[in-house]
Amino acid sequence: MSEMYSKEGVVTRLVALELCDVTVGERIPTVRELERRCSASRGNVQKALLNLRERGAVGLESHGQNGTILTSIDLLALAGVCGRDHLVGVMPLPYTSRYEGLATGLFTCLNTSGLRSFITFLRGSEARAQALLDGFANYVVMSRMAFDDYVSRGYDLELVVSCAPLTYVGRHVILTREPDRTDWTGARVGIDESSVDQSVLTRAYFAGVDVEYVPIQYNNIVDMLLAGELDTGIWNEDDVHVRLAHLAQLPIDDSVAHDENTRAVVATRSDDPLTRRLIKTLVSSEKIEDIQRRVMSGELMARY
Numbered sequence: 329m330s331e332m333y334s335k336e337g338v339v340t341r342l343v344a345l346e347l348c349d350v351t352v353g354e355r356i357p358t359v360r361e362l363e364r365r366c367s368a369s370r371g372n373v374q375k376a377l378l379n380l381r382e383r384g385a386v387g388l389e390s391h392g393q394n395g396t397i398l399t400s401i402d403l404l405a406l407a408g409v410c411g412r413d414h415l416v417g418v419m420p421l422p423y424t425s426r427y428e429g430l431a432t433g434l435f436t437c438l439n440t441s442g443l444r445s446f447i448t449f450l451r452g453s454e455a456r457a458q459a460l461l462d463g464f465a466n467y468v469v470m471s472r473m474a475f476d477d478y479v480s481r482g483y484d485l486e487l488v489v490s491c492a493p494l495t496y497v498g499r500h501v502i503l504t505r506e507p508d509r510t511d512w513t514g515a516r517v518g519i520d521e522s523s524v525d526q527s528v529l530t531r532a533y534f535a536g537v538d539v540e541y542v543p544i545q546y547n548n549i550v551d552m553l554l555a556g557e558l559d560t561g562i563w564n565e566d567d568v569h570v571r572l573a574h575l576a577q578l579p580i581d582d583s584v585a586h587d588e589n590t591r592a593v594v595a596t597r598s599d600d601p602l603t604r605r606l607i608k609t610l611v612s613s614e615k616i617e618d619i620q621r622r623v624m625s626g627e628l629m630a631r632y
Contacts, residue, residue, distance in 0.1 A: 336372055336379070339366055339368040340376040341409060341410045342365075342366040343366060343373060343377060344376075344380060344410050344602075346366065347380070347386055347401070347406070348403075348406065348601035348602045349601045350401075352398055352399065352400060352401060353397065353398070354397070354398060355394070355395040355396065355397055356397070356398050358395060358396075359373050359377075362376075379409070380406070380409065383405055383409060385401070385402050385405040385409055386398060386402070386406070387400035387401070403602075403605055403606055404440075404441070404442040407442070407443065407606060412602060413442070413443065414443065414444040414445065414446060415438055415444075415445050415466045415467065415603060415607075416448060416467075417434055417445065417446070417465060417466065417467045417468070417594075418447070418448050418456045418460065418469070419449060419450075419456065419469035419470075420449065420450075420451065420469070420470075421449045421547075422630075422632070423547075423567060424497075424566035424567060425566070425623060425624045425630075426495070426496070426497065426498065426620065428623055428630040428632070429619060429623035429624050429630065430469065430495065430496070430592055430616065430620055431632035432628070432630045433616035433618075433620050434447065434469070434594070435447060436619055437610050437615055438607070438611065443606070447632050448465065451547065452522030452523050452546070453478075453525065454521075454522045454523070456470060457470070457474075457485070460485070460595070461483065466596065467596050467603060468485075468594070469592060469593070469594055470496075470593060471497070471524070471525050471588065471589050471590070471591060471592065471593070472496075472587075472588040472593050473524060473528065473588040473589040473591075474523075474524035474525055475487060475593050477524045477528065484597055485595045485598065486595060486596055486597070487595055488593075488594045488596055488604050488607045489593065489594040489607060489608070489611050489616070491592040491593065491613045491616055491617055492591065494590050495616070495617060496592035496593075497564045497566055497589070498565050499564075499565050499579070499580070499590070500562050500564055500565070500580055500589065501563060501564075501577040501578060501579060501580060502561075502578040502579075503549065503550070503560060503561055503563045503576070503577060504559065504575065504576050505554075505559075505576065506559065506560075507576030509560075512534060512537050512539055512559075512560065513537060513538050513539070514538065514540065515537075515540070515560055516542050516559045517530060517534055517559065517561060518530075518544040518552060518558045518561030519531075519541045519542065519561070520546040520549075521543065522546075523546050525589045526562055529562050529580065529584060529589065533562065533581075533584050542557070542558055549561045549563055550563070562580070594611065
């Protein structure tokens, strides 16, 4: 059995994860606390702490009855101890330059010495959130609106990075072939239940109006409008496909669409302190926003 899968190796990884939640200068959990949290013997916990110190992952200083203080932490070394040499993120399909810039920013920040970054793409915030919770990905990118919705429903997500408005999408607009229509009674309205943003905005905009909600996939809404299968629907104005279709775009009142649906956030599982701390250390909203701006202006080539 390799060292990583030996009892000592398993306990070392568990103790490493416990220390991810400790800030330099703070007291680490006692050996007894670590025994309980890691379901390990005192001897294996002590060996784990020694292993982490010898590998340079943490610096520890004993203060007798006042406990042991974390004096330093090397997150990349800690990740190595845990067998983590890469992170996988999941975000929306990069069909706009805004999404390409977002992906490029994350890819650039997270590909660093000793760590590799991969990004996969899934349509719909529901699919992305589930991919994270199922362990398929280490972090997820979504709007702040979607994040708040999932947390309110009990999803075990934790916010790690919150970017400025207009980093996730530009404006959402009403698409229609009938730009002069003001009474939407009886209208066939496309709604994508797998997208928190689209479905919440749609219901808010048409609240109190007797419309027919037609289940759709978000990426089919333009074609369905052109084919006469829908009368209207909410869409992201960034999409080039919309402009080429020559559909009318009507603004959405600020009381319906606000900053929270345009602001990009990065979230992890609540029980993954290692990924959370790695991203907090390596990624800043300012860096992401700068790279995104340069990709959108054509100054920087997208890479992800």
